[in-house]
Amino acid sequence: MKLQEYRSKEILARHGVPLLAGMTATTPEQARAAAADIGGPVVVKAQVLVGGRGKAGGVKLAATPDEAEDRARQIIGLDIKGTTVKTVLIAPAADIAHEYYLGLILDRASKAIVVIASAEGGVEIEETAKTNPEAILRLAVHPLIGLQEHEVRRIAFFLGIPADLRRDFAVVLRGLYAAFVESDADLAEINPLVVTDDGQLLALDAKIVLDDSALPRHADLEAMRDLNEEEPSEIAAREAGISFIKLDGTIGCMVNGAGLAMTTMDLVKLAGGEPANFLDIGGGAKAERVAAAFKIILDDPNVKAILINIFGGITRGDEVARGIVEARSQLTRDVPMVVRIVGTNSEEAKPILAEAQLITADSLDDAAAKAVAAARGAA
Amino acid sequence: MSILVNRETRLLVQGVTGREGEFHSTAMLEYGTNIVAGVTPGKGGQSALGGKVPVFDTVADAVEQTGANASCIFVPAAFAPDAMLEAADGGLPLVICITEGVPALDMLRVYHVLKGKGVRLIGPNCPGLTSVDEAKVGIIPGNIHTRGPVGLVSRSGTLTYEVVQAMTDAGIGQTTTVGVGGDPIIGTSFIDVLDMFNQDSETEAIVMIGEIGGEEEEKAAAFCAREVRKPMAAFIAGRTAPPGRRMGHAGAIISGGAGTAESKRAALEEAGIRVADSPSHIPQLLRDAGVR
Numbered sequence: 001m002k003l004q005e006y007r008s009k010e011i012l013a014r015h016g017v018p019l020l021a022g023m024t025a026t027t028p029e030q031a032r033a034a035a036a037d038i039g040g041p042v043v044v045k046a047q048v049l050v051g052g053r054g055k056a057g058g059v060k061l062a063a064t065p066d067e068a069e070d071r072a073r074q075i076i077g078l079d080i081k082g083t084t085v086k087t088v089l090i091a092p093a094a095d096i097a098h099e100y101y102l103g104l105i106l107d108r109a110s111k112a113i114v115v116i117a118s119a120e121g122g123v124e125i126e127e128t129a130k131t132n133p134e135a136i137l138r139l140a141v142h143p144l145i146g147l148q149e150h151e152v153r154r155i156a157f158f159l160g161i162p163a164d165l166r167r168d169f170a171v172v173l174r175g176l177y178a179a180f181v182e183s184d185a186d187l188a189e190i191n192p193l194v195v196t197d198d199g200q201l202l203a204l205d206a207k208i209v210l211d212d213s214a215l216p217r218h219a220d221l222e223a224m225r226d227l228n229e230e231e232p233s234e235i236a237a238r239e240a241g242i243s244f245i246k247l248d249g250t251i252g253c254m255v256n257g258a259g260l261a262m263t264t265m266d267l268v269k270l271a272g273g274e275p276a277n278f279l280d281i282g283g284g285a286k287a288e289r290v291a292a293a294f295k296i297i298l299d300d301p302n303v304k305a306i307l308i309n310i311f312g313g314i315t316r317g318d319e320v321a322r323g324i325v326e327a328r329s330q331l332t333r334d335v336p337m338v339v340r341i342v343g344t345n346s347e348e349a350k351p352i353l354a355e356a357q358l359i360t361a362d363s364l365d366d367a368a369a370k371a372v373a374a375a376r377g378a379a
Numbered sequence: 380m381s382i383l384v385n386r387e388t389r390l391l392v393q394g395v396t397g398r399e400g401e402f403h404s405t406a407m408l409e410y411g412t413n414i415v416a417g418v419t420p421g422k423g424g425q426s427a428l429g430g431k432v433p434v435f436d437t438v439a440d441a442v443e444q445t446g447a448n449a450s451c452i453f454v455p456a457a458f459a460p461d462a463m464l465e466a467a468d469g470g471l472p473l474v475i476c477i478t479e480g481v482p483a484l485d486m487l488r489v490y491h492v493l494k495g496k497g498v499r500l501i502g503p504n505c506p507g508l509t510s511v512d513e514a515k516v517g518i519i520p521g522n523i524h525t526r527g528p529v530g531l532v533s534r535s536g537t538l539t540y541e542v543v544q545a546m547t548d549a550g551i552g553q554t555t556t557v558g559v560g561g562d563p564i565i566g567t568s569f570i571d572v573l574d575m576f577n578q579d580s581e582t583e584a585i586v587m588i589g590e591i592g593g594e595e596e597e598k599a600a601a602f603c604a605r606e607v608r609k610p611m612a613a614f615i616a617g618r619t620a621p622p623g624r625r626m627g628h629a630g631a632i633i634s635g636g637a638g639t640a641e642s643k644r645a646a647l648e649e650a651g652i653r654v655a656d657s658p659s660h661i662p663q664l665l666r667d668a669g670v671r
Binding site for chain 1: 456457480481482483484485487488490491492518519520522523533534535536537538539540541544561562563564588590591593594598614616617618619620621624625626627628629630631635636640656657658659
């Protein structure tokens with residue numbers, strides 16, 4: 001789960017990272033009041049989870065409260081890569097002498113928390129990695145002993161942190177590391193970390209991505225979820241315990257197992273169609289889960305056909321077939337459905353599906369082709 | 380031969396009295412797996428699985444009294460890291476963790492502790508493994524297999540079953556099928572299993588089922604080009620997956636332009652490995668590569 005900038009800064013501030021927190025606003029009037037409260041020039045920053053908000057006009061300087069109100073009016077409601085801005089952060093403007101990048105990631109290859117540091121701050125680290133890879137230091141911290149003094153020193157020297165700020169830099173890096181570990185993050189980055197004209201070290205922007213698997217033990221962080229930035233269908237799916245991602249195609253997919261769900265989407269594409277979603281219904285494929293999945297898929301008006309692909313290993317095929325037929329009978333909107341059930345009791349499933357006049361298929365390739373044809377027929 | 384588990388495996392099941400643990404342990408017993416013990420704290424002295432398996436409070440007790448030499452873990456995610464550490468402390472050389480949803484930072488610590496003790500961990504978030512007609516550990520349905528010359532390694536569950544079933548239907552049998560797990564931090568990598576299959580005299584060909592996210596498939600491709608002379612076929616799921624989204628598995632995410640299906644396919648093909656467009660093409664690719 002990605003956190004908004006102002007939430008990420010809240011967490012970093014709790015761990016002692018120096019920053020100019022600012023205030024959030026959802027109306028131009030609130031922005032004005034916040035700017036007046038802060039005093040002096042401010043930055044008005046769109047709070048969205050997509051990247052590239054600066055280029056999209058989502059970050060603007062304002063010298064006075066009047067200007068802040070005006071800028072906020074321009075930014076609130078702005079569409080940035082499909083997300084409508086609802087909230088802006090009003091933060092004191094800083095005079096920047098130098099910008100750095102400082103990030104931590106959970107690195108699957110080295111099985112460690114890796115510090116990524118670059119003296120070229122303010123640009124995306126992926127960009128620096130392409131254009132100037134020598135400017136980046138990657139340092140793996142052993143998870144059993146944590147960040148060591150010599151590691152902090154090495155990073156400070158690599159970045160060329162001025163001698164009088166090295167102690168402050170250690171506070172920043174240790175705070176970032178503590179925030180990462182204590183909130184169970186996948187990624188925590190400060191970009192840019194700046195030295196101001198008056199010689200202060202400050203985190204000007206922050207981004208934290210949390211490990212979804214650890215959220216059950218962080219109710220306070222779960223509460224930071226921004227529902228404004230999630231598809232309503234994805235919120236409904238999460239509440240039903242279904243793994244779901246909305247896409248732009250016309251063929252709804254209902255599958256048990258994540259790898260098989262991705263494969264089903266791939267084969268729909270290979271057959272000339274476009275998948276409308278990723279959906280892993282999980283183990284068991286119980287009737288109420290199937291019903292919830294139908295509702296989520298059919299809430300998307302683009303869906304012209306549904307492809308159901310169930311590998312009955314543990315799950316019994318005839319039970320799944322009955323669940324599908326039962327759930328379908330209660331639908332308010334119906335589209336052609338292609339059902340493929342294989343594995344345990346798949347033979348017993350066939351007459352149940354045939355009686356309900358569902359299109360059936362033996363192979364996944366065949367099922368994908370039939371679903372594509374059905375979607376075209378319905379379009 | 381087979382790899383990792385066989386008739387000599389004396390399996391202990393952690394979480395044997397839970398719903399999942401009991402259900403799948405029963406299926407393992409039916410398959411012929413030698414389950415010698417179960418562990419559920421507080422239920423020591425009872426028996427499980429219709430009286431066939433004694434239950435112990437701790438792994439240490441179970442190992443001491445039954446000589447268990449492998450553990451299969453079915454406990455909920457919040458308790459799974461502790462269960463893996465307990466299995467390692469109990470001296471078990473092989474631990475298979477089925478549990479999904481283990482926090483990644485916990486797994487980092489567990490990984491390094493188990494590695495330090497020389498314990499082979501498979502998973503978490505994996506379907507387990509089957510050495511055909513010898514032992515099945517985990518949740519892979521037993522009836523999809525037939526014994527034969529092909530080793531299979533995968534990051535997925537039902538997609539693995541799909542491929543195994545397609546092979547069995549085509550008359551191509553398996554030595555061992557291994558699901559290494561769909562999480563970002565897992566104990567055993569593709570390369571580890573490929574190396575075992577490469578050294579296994581009965582395994583004549585290898586199938587690898589990958590998916591988007593990370594660089595394991597790319598590394599495996601480089602390893603195969605260097606070390607493996609056995610015929611191979613592969614499939615990579617997730618060509619249509621959008622970047623930046625977790626596709627069900629915690630590890631299945633394209634981030635910063637890395638970990639795409641196309642990059643993995645290209646790496647495998649460069650290593651001379653045939654890559655299928657559909658799981659159903661795997662048997663034909665194996666035939667083309669010379670598998671009888």
